[in-house]
Amino acid sequence: MEKKIRMRVNGTKVELQVPTNRLLIDCLRYDLGLTGTKEGCSVGVCGACTVLMDGEMVSSCLALAVFADGHEITTVEGLAKDGELHPVQKSFIRYGGFQCGICTPGQVVAAKALLDEIPKPNEEQIKEWMMGNLCRCTGYYKIIESIQKAHQFAK
């Protein structure tokens, strides 16, 4: 059983036919080739698959592709503009906000959503917001620092 969906992915209109049981993460990775988004736990706990739906964080491993019909999806590939990295990406690089990197796309996307809402979050706000994004390297201090200092890279 299939369904036609229309969505905007990283600013580009996309129209495609998907099986109704297609997960959003699989649609992004395999149908659209956007492999930046990673799958970790597959049950919505680890945050690796975080994408934004209409600007709000969701687990793309818990969402069906058909849920995205009519919505705007932002993945890590959509953060850079005109070849220039998003301030939070620059900050993660400058302040070492990643180690092995598997959780990084989810961390960066979640952090972007936070900074859209609170441009200069304090440590408590960062911890509450980022609670659902796990880093198995336990590089949390650097991640917090990267988010806290991201505003330095904003124009």
Add this chain to the structure above:
Amino acid sequence: MQPFEYRTPKNLKEVQQELKQFGADAKLVAGGTALIIMMKQRLVRPTCLISLSSVRGLAGIAEKNGALRIGGSTTHREVETSSLVRRRLPLLAETYRHVATIRVRNMATVGGGLAHADPNQDPPPTLIALGASVKASSAGGSRMIPVEEFFTDYYETVLKPDEVITEVSVPRLPPNSAGAFLKFLPRTADDYATVSAAAVVTLDRSKKIFSDVRIALGSVGTTPIRAREAEAVLRGQPVKAEALRAAAEKAKQAVDPISDFRGSAAYKREMAGVFVRRALEKALEGFKRVKSAPSRQSKRRGRR
């Protein structure tokens, strides 16, 4: 996941038509955070998913005749961040804030959470303590079900197959009332509770006597549990530490926890008493002039 039909009705009438067509093999889906996991694990195998996300008028929060009316498709995050809820019933906003993570709260809905009926969830104890009701609608009309009577077993409710949760109604607190919700989390901050407890306390005009108390617990049985005997111990009694301890003892008798990776049954029972007492203490902190509660606090501080 096995293949399934996916329907997006625009109104409740169309939802009813889809339910009629697909019968018991259909599942309603809102945020999907619980259902999709169960489908991935093949615990549930619907032949049709009926999405509520395009149904008009199911989301939103309003105040009517003093009660908060929360649409069934309102997300947890919306309840948590609503200025109306924070102003009228901060306890409710605070309780929804405890659920999982912001990412999950962006998707999970109030009605979907209740229909999922996992006894480890956070909102039900608070909703029971607040005296909230669920509005269930079907082709035959709608009925109000007290949240306290809504759950029947693990993942089971009194909802009929053709009923949809369209609203949760939470009455205004009586004067001289305050509440608290506490979630015991010995593992991680985004976990389900090992034990959770909600208490809503109403004092008499002197603020020295309990005129009413409602206590409910989560994660300690096959459904959320209202601790009526613990409440009875307090009603009409002076606000004193001994009374709180007696209520905590009664709460321990009301629960029926299982041993699992969040703790043994005996430990959870003990913690149910502890957390009911602390929830009552925290609720009483809402009344600044109460004498017995602060004295306990200062004693504890002295011991540290």
